[in-house]
Amino acid sequence: MRYTEIKVYPKNWEKNIKANLNKEWYLYYEFDKKQIRFKSGVNCCKTLEEKQNFTRYLIDNEYRNLKNGYNPITKEFINPYDSVSEHTPFILALKIASKKIKVSKSTLVGVENAIKIIEQIALKTGHANIEISKIRKRDVRIMMDIVLEQKYSNDKYNKIKSYLGILYNYFVDMEIFEHNYIHYIRKLPHTPKKREIYREDDIEKINSLKDYHYELWRFLVIFHSSQSRLSELREVKINDIDMKNQTFTIFEKKGKNYKDVMKPINIHTEYLWKELLKEKKKGDIYLFGENFRPSENPLTKDKFDSAFKYWKKKLGITKTAYALRHTFANNIANEFGIEVAQKVLGHTSQRTTEIYAVDYRENLVKEQSKLRPLFL
Structure with a gap:
């Protein structure tokens, strides 16, 4: 037996002794010969009866968790089967599910961060160790309300x-x-922030990078007009580039699905693509490796972020690298209209495109002010 009997202080806690109400209660036992002691909010109870009932619940819940593989020292569950059942504790179930789902790397990071936030809240509300099948929509809603708080x-x-x-x-x-009752928890209204774009002063700073880190500058110039995300461009494979037809193929997420999408190679950056292909060595698979040249392995997010962060500070650049994509969207909308920009960027909604086309609304208002009234 890894754990001993769970006991309570005061020892006569089950007796109706009024003086016990004002005492500091706690539960204790030994696990792997180490003493475990916890209160879990029992001293917040207002009456003696509430305190006794809550203590009984804590004892039953702790025994149930211990039987399910809970380690009170590490505060983690050891699940030998690494699978979820209706008896798996809530937070453990979330963590196991995160390892089973098939999603993109960026989505998985988001999932893991969400679990961390919910875990902190669930530990305070007492939901963390409740069996997953007993967690109801109202329980999740209570935790989500605390997210806002x-x-x-x-x-x-x-x-x-x-x-x-x-x-x-x-x-x-x-x-x-x-059924997935999470879908029935309403979304909250959200007004997206106005996206930042590169103006002349920052564009000059990006261009000055050519003299200091040519390979990074080349990557950023290609990214600006690639109509793709940074994560997509970093993983472009050499075999997916067709210079004859001036196209390249990326693996793009569309809603909940992933598919191959063909993108154009901008005629003004074509020479940079050719330059990169000439640098290819035997065994190279990706157009961009960790040195921003063709390589067997793709350019990692950490490597790119580190390089851009250094030169951003060095050159006094005030925008993010991703703002280059927003800038391209803004330029297309100004030049060809919002509908064309939507198609080029692969947005399913025009409202999404308008978020990135920063100048679109302002220019639209200006054009409307020039319309000649019918009666003048």
């Missing part, structure tokens, strides 16, 4: 809800729930 934005709230929905899809597949 902790000053997270509406956007963050919606993202956490979305990530929980992905995990609950797995629980539905495992027949723990018949």
Whole structure:
């Protein structure tokens, strides 16, 4: 036996002694010969009866967790089967599901961060160790309300809800729930921030990078007009480039699906693509490796972020690298209209494109002010 009997202080806690109400109660036992002591909010109870009932619940819950593989020293569960059942504790179930789902790397990071936030809240509310099948929509809603109380934005709230929905899809597949009730928790209204774009002063600073780190400058110039995300461009394979037809193929997420999408090689950056292909060595698979040249392995996010962060500070650049994509969207919308920009960027909604086309609304208002009234 790894753990001893769970005991309570005061020893006569089950007797109706009024003086016990004002005492500091705690539960204790030994696990692997180390003493474990916890209170879990028992001293917040207002009456003696409440205190006794809550203590009984804590004892039963702790025994149940211990039987399910809970280690009170590490505060983690050891699940020999690494699978979810209706009896798996809530937070452990979320963590196991995160390892089972098939999503992109960026989505997985979001899922894991959401679990961390929910875990902190669930430990305070007492939901962390409740069996997953006994967690109801109202329980999740209570935890989500605390997300807002902790000053997270509406956007963050919606993202956490979305990530929980992905995990609950797995629980539905495992027949723990018949329906994904996370979908019935309403999203909160969210007004996206106005996206930053590069203006002349920052463009000059990016161009000056050519003299200091040519390979990084080349990557950024290609990215600006590539109509792709940074993560997509970093993983472009040499075999997916067709210089004859001036196209390259990326693996793009469309809604909940992934598919190959063909993108054009901008005629003004064509020479840079050719330059990179000439630098290719035997065994190289990706157009961009860790030195921003063709390599066997793709350019990692950490390597790119580190290089850009250094030169951003060095040159006094005030925008993010991703703002180059926003700038391209803004330029297309100004030159050819919002509908063309939407198609080029692969957005399913024009509203999404308008977020990135920063000058679009302002220019539209200016044009409307020039319309000649019919009666003048």
